Amino acid sequence: MTREEALRHMKALPTEYDGILYRSRTEARWAVFFDQLEIKHLYEDQGFAVDGIGYLPDFLLPSQAIIAEVKPSFDADPEGVQKLRNLIAARGMERGVVLPAIESGDMHLLLMGPDGHGETWEDDRGTWLMCPDGYHFDIQPYPERGCKNCRTGNDCWYDAEEIRRPYAFARNYRFGRQ
Secondary structure, eight states, X not given: OOHHHHHXXXXXXXXXXXXXXXXXXXXXXHHHHHHHHTOOOEESOOOEEETTEEEOXXXXXXXXXXXXXXXXXXXXXXXXXXXHHHHHHHHOSSEEEEEOOGGGOOOOEEEEXXXXXXXXXXXXXXXXXXXXXXXXXXXXXXXXXXXTTTTEEEEEOBXXXXXXXXXXXXXXXXXXXX
């Protein structure tokens, strides 16, 4: 059995955090991360019908215009990733992101967005970066120049301790023992 097949067959451990019962400990860890960065997140808040099939994404991150799906790895649930891809292509407004197991320590994310032609672009180098002015965070596939929100144009987005610290905190968070 491959690692991806084993991950597909693992049973998730429902975990309560901040009064919400998450379907898995990994989803709860991502909620801890979002709270640490003060990123507004809605858990299983909005369902969608995609190609006539109901789909309930794990997180909506309204301030980033991101729909997020938590998976043990990018390859663990190809059908689930395809549902997210189809939703992003159909809506044409938000970006999508596959958030892997935070416990793995890998900070790379699968980022996708609408290509304007009913399909999606994808980049598996997505990571959380800080705005050049240091006021907010977003997922970027590479250090882009400037920030549309802060209207800066010269400096690049960057990896920062302000991201690594909350990531480590969420990764090591002890649910029910704080």
